[in-house]
Amino acid sequence: MMSDNPVKPENTGRRQFMRTASMATAGIAASLTSGIQPSQASPVNAPASCNTTVGDNHRMLGKLKVSPIGLGCMSMSSGSYNPPRTAKEMVPVIRGAFERGVTFFDTAEVYGPFTNETIVGEALQPIRDKVVLASKMGFKFDENGQRAGRDARPESIRKAVDGMLKRLRTEYIDLLYLHRVDPNVPVEDVAGTVAELVKEGKARHFGLSEVSPATLRKAHKEFTVTAVQSEYSIMERSVENQVLATCEELGVGFVPWGSVTRGFLADKFNEYSRFSDDSRFASVPYFTPEAMVKNRELLDMIRQRAVERNMSPAQFAIAWLLSVKPFIVPIPGTTKLHHLEEDIGAVHTRFSDAEMADFRRQFAGIELVGMRPDDAAETDK
Numbered sequence: 001m002m003s004d005n006p007v008k009p010e011n012t013g014r015r016q017f018m019r020t021a022s023m024a025t026a027g028i029a030a031s032l033t034s035g036i037q038p039s040q041a042s043p044v045n046a047p048a049s050c051n052t053t054v055g056d057n058h059r060m061l062g063k064l065k066v067s068p069i070g071l072g073c074m075s076m077s078s079g080s081y082n083p084p085r086t087a088k089e090m091v092p093v094i095r096g097a098f099e100r101g102v103t104f105f106d107t108a109e110v111y112g113p114f115t116n117e118t119i120v121g122e123a124l125q126p127i128r129d130k131v132v133l134a135s136k137m138g139f140k141f142d143e144n145g146q147r148a149g150r151d152a153r154p155e156s157i158r159k160a161v162d163g164m165l166k167r168l169r170t171e172y173i174d175l176l177y178l179h180r181v182d183p184n185v186p187v188e189d190v191a192g193t194v195a196e197l198v199k200e201g202k203a204r205h206f207g208l209s210e211v212s213p214a215t216l217r218k219a220h221k222e223f224t225v226t227a228v229q230s231e232y233s234i235m236e237r238s239v240e241n242q243v244l245a246t247c248e249e250l251g252v253g254f255v256p257w258g259s260v261t262r263g264f265l266a267d268k269f270n271e272y273s274r275f276s277d278d279s280r281f282a283s284v285p286y287f288t289p290e291a292m293v294k295n296r297e298l299l300d301m302i303r304q305r306a307v308e309r310n311m312s313p314a315q316f317a318i319a320w321l322l323s324v325k326p327f328i329v330p331i332p333g334t335t336k337l338h339h340l341e342e343d344i345g346a347v348h349t350r351f352s353d354a355e356m357a358d359f360r361r362q363f364a365g366i367e368l369v370g371m372r373p374d375d376a377a378e379t380d381k
């Protein structure tokens with residue numbers, strides 16, 4: 001597993017200051033940058049000390065109304081980024097997110113596998129009708145319950161969804177994604193199967209994950225796609241090659257995963273961080289020791305830009321995504337309520353077009369290492 005305590009030789013005190021300042025001044029940042037006022041809405045059952053909420057802001061993914069920032073639940077149980085957490089530890093984080101105005105929750109059958117949906121289902125049961133629950137299918141599992149390739153045949157999707165509904169303790173999934181395209185099953189057949197599930201009341205909307213624009217068009221022709229979910233951040237921008245434009249043209253929402261680049265843009269790692277071979281991070285090209293040394297330049301730039309606006313780097317990264325297009329809804333993943341509060345603090349900031357152009361000019365001069373090539377966006381992953 002990765003080291004829990006990557007060496008942080010500098011900036012820790014400064015970063016803490018930035019975060020504290022950011023919490024205190026999120027409202028000021030809002031009025032300076034966007035004219036969007038912090039919401040006056042009270043959080044539901046929030047402790048008195050909590051002053052960071054999403055408020056009553058919302059965004060639309062197609063025709064689906066969601067909070068402008070959702071919660072990615074993957075790392076709560078999968079052991080992907082940290083040792084798996086228990087339901088006892090994670091249910092309060094998910095409910096705490098709701099209490100702070102988050103109404104959009106992201107999980108998948110393969111996270112765990114299965115255990116993530118169990119935690120999310122338990123957490124959301126008492127508030128099920130007040131939230132938008134997204135989950136993903138499309139993998140097969142061996143006799144030990146471990147992932148064993150892709151399987152999006154209609155009968156497999158149906159079987160998967162029945163299991164998902166049980167674990168999620170619900171009669172319907174608001175947004176049912178195909179997690180990865182199965183090369184052996186035309187995406188039109190997947191769309192047709194989801195259309196039937198929608199008719200039967202087991203799903204409400206259809207989503208696709210890590211698809212090419214061509215696949216998105218084919219699926220959308222068969223049955224309306226509500227959202228595409230793919231990796232996107234200031235650092236990993238390959239979906240800017242046609243994917244976002246196709247979503248915009250078709251009226252499809254976009255849900256970026258990795259909005260804080262799996263922790264890197266949240267200042268969780270630096271060039272001294274090292275991961276053991278069995279850690280998922282070890283296989284990520286932008287987390288090699290060489291890449292982290294090079295990519296630190298972008299992080300330093302973001303730190304500087306963020307502090308100018310009394311934001312933390314994570315907030316800057318999320319606010320940047322919110323500023324790219326109004327149909328983008330980031331779902332930063334976290335296992336910690338204080339990180340969630342920090343992340344949703346980004347909701348009140350929108351950068352102007354001039355600021356975005358200025359940031360882009362600066363990013364363009366930084367050579368990043370380990371990113372997907374631009375043409376990766378043209379293929380299904």
Ligand SMILES: NC(=O)c1ccc[n+]([C@@H]2O[C@H](COP(=O)([O-])OP(=O)(O)OC[C@H]3O[C@@H](n4cnc5c(N)ncnc54)[C@H](OP(=O)(O)O)[C@@H]3O)[C@@H](O)[C@H]2O)c1
Pocket residue numbers: 071072073074075081106107179209210229230256257258259260261262263264266267268314331332333334335336338339340342343
């Ligand atoms: N469709 C797909 O193929 C796909 C792939 C991957 C993920 N996803 C979904 O997208 C969600 C988000 O993606 P992701 O989790 O891969 O990447 P992410 O949101 O960029 O990063 C999550 C990591 O960042 C850390 N983090 C978040 N906020 C932080 C903060 N303010 N300060 C310090 N660290 C912070 C978290 O650690 P802590 O727990 O310590 O806060 C966690 O390890 C997932 O939960 C999952 O639901 C989808």
